[in-house]
Amino acid sequence: MTASLPGTSLSLLGILIGLGLLVWLAYRGWSVLLLAPTSALVAAFFSWEPLLAHWTQTFMGAGAQFIAQFFPLFLLGALFGKLMDDSGSVLAISETITARLGQHRAVLAVVLSGAVITYGGVSLFVAFFVLAPMAHELFRRADIPRRLMPATIALGASTFTLSALPGTPALQNAIPMPFFGTTPFAAPGLGLLAAAIMLAFGLWWLRRREAAARSVGEGYSSSPDAPTIVATAEDLRIRELVTTAREFDPAEALQGRHSDTCPPFWIAASPIVVVVAVNLVMTFAVLPRLDAAFLADERWGRTSLGAVGGVWSVAVALIVAIIALVILNWHRLRSLRESMDAGANASVLPALTIASLVGFGAVVASLPSFDVVRDWVLSIGGGPLVSLSVATNLLAALTGSASGGLTIALEALGEPYMSIAREQGVDPSLMHRVAVIGAGTLDGLPHNGAVVTLLALCGTTHRESYFDIVMVGIVGALLALIVVVALGSSVGSF
Template sequence: MGLLGIIVALGFLIWLAYRGWSILLLAPAAALIAAAFSREPLLAHWTQTFMSNAAQFLAQFFPLFLLGALFGKLMDDSGSVKAIARYMTETLGPSRAILAVILAGAAVTYGGVSLFVAFFVLAPMAIELFRAANIPRRLIPAAIALGTSTFTMSALPGTPAIQNAIPMPFFGTTPFAAPGLGIIASAIMLGFGLWWLRREEDKARLKGEGFGGADLGDAGAAAADDEFIRERATAAREFDPAEISHGQHTETLPPIWVAALPLFVVVLVNLLMALIVLPSLDFAFLKEERWGGTSIQAVGGVWSVAIALATATLVLIILNYERLPALRKSMDAGANASVLPALSVASLVGFGAVVAMLPAFAFVRDWVLSIGGGVLVSLTVATNVLAALTGSASGGLTIALDALGGTYMHLAADQGIHPDLLHRVSVIGAGTLDSLPHNGAVVSLLAVCGSTHRESYRDIVVVCILGAMIALAAVIVLGSLFGSF
C-alpha cells in the first residue's frame, strides 16, 4: 500500500500541476496522500517533515533566487539584455540568424540573467531576425532553448544557474566542478543542437518553406499575464513571469561594453571567490553550533555565486543609474519575482522529503541503487526520472540528492569517484528529461514565441533532451575512464 500511495501521490501532483494548479497547494496535499497510504502521522509529516525540509531548502538557496531574479530584472529594465541580443544579431546578421539567437541566449544566461527574462527579450528579436532570413518560425523556440536552457544551465563551468548550485552543499563542491568535462559536454550540446537546427533550416529551404505565419502581436505580454502559464513556470525556473512588466524599461540602450560588463563580473567574481578567496580564509568557526555546525565546503559554493551576483548587480546599477528611471520599482519587481519560484521549488522538496521518509521508499531506493552501470548511471537515472516527473530540474535534483545524496557520496568514496564528477553528472542529468511537454519553461517559451507543441516541440526535444543525453553519456564514459577533470 505504501508504494501504491507514492505512485498515486505522484500521479495526483503531475496531473493537477499540468492543469495549472499551484504547486503550493498540490505538493503538501500529495505528500499527505502518500503518508496516508502508509498510515503515517499526517500532521507530523506536514509540519515536521514537509515544512522543515522546505525551510531548509529556502535557507540554503533563497539568496540565489533573490539575487538572480534581481540581477535579471535590472539587466532587463536597463536595456542591457536587449543591447547584447541586438549586438549579436546585428554582428552575425540574418545569414547566421540561428547562431545569433543561440549565442545571445547563452551570453546572457551564463552571465546570470534569469531564463524567463531572456525569453521575453530574445523572442521578439528572434522573430524579426528569422523573418528577415526567411527561416521557419517553428524553429525559434528550439534556438532560444538551446542557448538558454541546455549547456549554460547544467554543463558550462561556473554557471550561476540554481541547478548548478544545488549539488554544492551535498557534495562539498564549487560552481566550477569538473570543468573539463563540463566544457566537453557544452561543446556537444551546442554542436549537436546547432547541427540539427541548420539541418532543419536547409530542409525547409529545399521544400520552399519560409518564415510563415501572420503577425503574432505582443505574444510575450500575453504570456506574462497568463495565470496558467505563471503557475507552471514558477516551479520550473527562478523568475516569476508576472513581474516582467513591472518596473520601467529604459528607452535608451546602453553601449555594448556597459551592457556586457556585469556578465563578466558574475563569471570573474564567481571564479575568484570559489577557487582563490574563500579557500584561503579560515572558516573553522562554522563548526560551532550557532553557525549550524557546517563547513566552508558545504556553504562556500552558494556564497561564491551570491557574492558574484551581488557584485554584478552593484556594478550594473552604477553603470546604468540614469537608464533605470524607476530603480526602486525595478528592484521591488526583481525581489518579488524570486518569491513564488523559490516557494514552489521548496514545496516540491518538501514533498520529496515526505516520500523519502516513508517505509515504502526503501524499495524505490534499493531499485535505483541496484541499476547496472555503477554509481554514475544510478545517479543519472534518479535525477532524470525525478526531474521528468516534477517538470523541474531544480526540484527533481534536490529531491534526488535529499533522499540519496549521502548514499551516493558513500558509494563514490568506496569506489574512488571524485565528488566533482557526481556534481556534474547530477546537474546534467537533471537538465535532460525536465524538458518534457509539461515543463513550465517549455510552455512559457512556446507561448512567448507564439508557437505550439505541435509546431515546435519536436525540435526542442532534439536540442534539449537528445543533445543533453548524448553529452551526459559522454561525461559518464570519460569520467569512468579518466575520473574528474
C-alpha cells in the same frame, strides 16, 4: 496513528498515488503550493504514518531548509536579471551579437545571444522575453520558418549554459554543492566537453532543418494571432508552470520601467564579466584562504565551508555584479526602486513552489517503503554515475523542474551516493556534474514551463515545434550525459 505498518506494496502504492496526483493536477494548472503537501499526506496515509507530524515537521522542515540554503540565489538571480532587462543591457548584448553575425546567421545569432546572457546570470524567462521578439525579426528577414524559433532560443538559453558550462550561476548548478561539498566549477573539463556536444549537435540539427525547409520553399509564415509578451506574462496557467520549472515569476517582468536607450556593448556586458570573474576569484582564491572553522559551532548550524562555500561564491558574484550594473546604468534605470522591487518579488513564488516540491520529496523519502525505491536506484547496473543519472532524469521529468527534481533526488540519495563515492574513489565533482546535466534533460517534456512559455511567445504549437525542442534540448543533452558518464567512469573527473 499507532497501528502497525501496512505491507510494503500498499505503502509503495501510496507513493505512486501521491506522485500521480501531484503530476496530473499540476499539469492541469493547480498550484503546487496546494498539491505538494496534499500529495505528501496522501503518500503518508497509505503508510499509516502520523499525518500532521509529516506536514509540520518533515514537509515544512525540508522546505524551510531549502529556502534557507538557496533563497539568496533566487533573490539575487531574479534581481540581477530584472535590472539587466530594465537597463537595456540584455537587449544591447543581443543586438550587438546579431549585428556582428548578420541576418544570414540568424540561428547562430539567437543561440549565442541566449548563451551569453544566461551564462552571465540573467534569469531564463527574462532572456525569453528579449530573445523572442528579436528572433521573430531575424527569422522574418532571413525567411526561416518560425516553427524553428523555440528550439533555437532553447538551445542557447536553456541547455548547456544552465547545466554544463563550469561556473554557471544557474540554480541547478548550485544545488549539488551543499550535498557534495563542491564548487560552481565542478569537473570543468567534462563540463566544457558536455557544453560543446550540446551546442554542436543543436546547431547541426537546426542547420539541417533550415536547409530542408529552404529546399521545399518553406519560409517564415507570420502569425497575426501570436500572443504578445504581455499576454504571455499574465497567463495564469503559464505563470504556474513557469514558477514550478524556473526561478523567475513572469508576472513581475512587466513591472518596473525599461530604459528608453540601450547602453554601449561594453557597459551592457560588464556585469556579466563581473559575475564570472568574481565567482572564479571567490572559488579559487578567497574561500580556500578563509578560516571557516567557526562554522562547526552550533551557532552557525554545525556546517562546513564545503557545504556553504559554493553558494557564498555565487551570491557574492551576483551582489558585486548588481552593484556594478547599477553604477554603470544609473541614469538608464528610470525607476530603480520599482525595478528592484519587481526583481525581489519575482523570486518569491518560484522559491516557495520549488521548496514545496522538496517538501513532498522529503516526506516520500522518510516513508519506510522508500527503502525499496532507494535500493532499486542504487542497484542500477553501470555504477553510481549511471544510477545517479537515472534518478535525476526521472525526478526532473516527473516534477517538470530540473531544480526541484535534482533537490528531491539529492535529499533522498545524496548521503548514499557520497558513501559510494568515498568507497569507490569517485570524485564528488564528477557526481555534481553528472547530477546537474542529468536534471537538465527530461525536464524538457511537453508540460515544462519553459517549453509552454517559448511556444506561446513564438506563436507556435507543440505539433509544429516540439520535435525540434526535443532534439536540441533533450537528445543533445542525453548525448552529452552519456559521454560524461562514460569518460568519468573510465578516467575520472577533469
